[in-house]
Amino acid sequence: MKKSVLGLALAMATSLSAAPAFAAEKVNIGVPSWTGAQAIAHLLAAVVEERIGGEAGLVPGNNATIFQAMDQGKGDIDVHPDVWLPNQESFTKKYVDGKGTVTLSKNPYEGNQGYCVSEKFGKANNITDIADLGRPDVAMKMDSDGNGKGEMWIGAPGWASANVNEVKVRDYNLLEFIEPIRAEESVKTARVKDSIAKDEGYAFYCYKPHAIWYMFDVYMLSEPKYDPAKYKMVQPSDSPDWYNESFVASKDALKNVQIAWSNSLQERSPAIVEFFERFSLTADDVSQFAHEISGKGREAGEVAREWIAKNPDRVDAWLGL
Secondary structure, three states: OOOOHHHHHHHHHOOHHHHHHHOOOEEEEEEOOOHHHHHHHHHHHHHHHHHHOOEEEEEEOOHHHHHHHHHHOOOOOOEEEEEEEOOOHHHHHHHHHHOOOEEEOOOOEEEEEEEEEEHHHHHHOOOOEHHHHHOHHHHHHOOOOOOOOEEEEEEOOOOHHHHHHHHHHHHOOOOOOEEEEEOOHHHHHHHHHHHHHOOOOOEEEEEEOOOHHHHOOEEEOEOOOOOHHHEEOOOOOOOOOHHHHOEEOOOOOOEEEEEEEEOOHHHHOHHHHHHHHHOOOOHHHHHHHHHHHHHOOOOHHHHHHHHHHHOHHHHHHHOOO
């Protein structure tokens, strides 16, 4: 039976004499700002380095820059570790379906997103649905700067989901009461912790998988059921007038989340591509990774290496062993 490129490469990696030839397997992995993506990026890098014997670089970037680099195929960034669909559909339509320069894995995990409050704040004020954030009594308790509107974190700069959430705040008729805030995720986490400690009101964009479910007692608010007729999202990369052209007044559909890589990687590092094609995680895996990193303050690479050591059978399956 013909051996796969990865199988041959792994066999070669065990031989000192073959090490120089195998060192040609290289990959640069994009690292978006959210914790789950950072965890997966470090896990991919650790498997490449520790089990395949290749070289892996980690390159910070947002969705747009990572997809553009994968499209260019020069090796500056070869991989996006956490593509959320349909959130990032504008990129996949352009580079996967249109130009055909990027490949999506076929092993997604399921993601869910919405808006959360702490259990303490939510239960004390009978907050169960997104519409409750538009009640004046609730908005007043979420107003920390005295401008008459309650603050709600909608995501970090550069996130496609933050654009969706900005449109939703408008189309759920919350703008009169709610001020959508964009900031890095670390700012949101600190604010959640502080609001619970001080018994203050706060609402924020939340999603699964994520460390937040292990860190605090929070719950997701209900929204109108996903309705394609009420979900037209135009991203800034598609139109400069994206905000006015969009209309989103229903919950997001459940997400498929997977990795993507530049098609140019197949020629440069075929063994690494074989690994990517088999790679798969669950939402619980990613939540646990994120909790170790952002919840416990551990270094992402250390968490990745520890997980590999504890899960050799799963890693072997990714490598076709």
